Amino acid sequence: MKIELDLNIIKRNGKIREEENFSFRSYLKWQDSDKIDKIVHDLYSKVLEHVDCTECGNCCMELETCFQKEEIDRLTDELKIDKEKFIKESTKPGEYGEKDKFYLNSMPCQFLKDKKCTIYSLRPEECNSYPYLHKDDFIFRLFGVIQNYEICPIVYNVYELLKRRLNFKYK
Ligand code: SF4
Ligand code: SF4
Incomplete structure (x- = not known):
């Protein structure tokens, strides 16, 4: 599992992939909410193993x-x-x-x-609670998820892995 932790790359990709991320949001809105929550919770726990918040602190700097x-x-x-x-x-x-x-x-x-x-x-x-990925109803909070995508490495990686898990293709 490739995990991106470089905040500069994450921020840059947030801009570059803005349209793609909103397109994935539209796709997710039609999926089964419970199924997506289950996958997100699983990805969240896997990504957490690779992220040390005490070495990041970006949410405390940017929000x-x-x-x-x-x-x-x-x-x-x-x-x-x-x-x-x-x-x-x-x-x-x-x-x-x-x-x-x-x-x-x-x-x-x-x-x-x-x-x-x-x-x-x-x-x-x-x-x-931040970045809220342990919570249910992920597909109803996607606007916030996209906003956090370029701030939080956990959100960034979970969203990217979710695209892959669901075989999402953009264009
Ligand atoms: S944003 Fe919250 S967690 Fe971060 S330093 Fe401030 S009080 Fe602490
Ligand atoms: S931005 Fe995400 S990874 Fe960084 S400290 Fe906050 S919750 Fe942890």
Whole structure:
């Protein structure tokens, strides 16, 4: 199994294969959801064996970090920092002005040091779940998958291996 880990190649291929990836998305939407989930979960566990997130950290560099209200409470309690000050200085509201979501205004994430999370046990669930490939309903989340394809080596490799497993041919 050839696994690509070079972030530059992954990003470049994300641009080059954009049309192909959207074409595969259209193909996947007509497939059986449970069958695809089973394959994706299998590929995900295989790809994970080759990827070390502590050597990557690209999602923490390229994506906005989102905390739920209770996650902010826990973080500021544990770190013994002023919650209101942290919210004011380090976060911004979501695109839709959600009251219970706080987006860090730093990118890369301010808690990333030397490609590692310095608040690992306090990181938000969204970070913990990323890149979400253990979840069901893969074919209903394909827009996000394509967005993550050029950011996360796990998503990139799973999507490429899925093309091969299903004998997908583009043009
Ligand atoms: S909180 Fe930790 S895991 Fe989440 S983006 Fe920041 S550094 Fe990464
Ligand atoms: S989840 Fe993906 S982007 Fe994030 S550190 Fe792991 S391999 Fe890198």
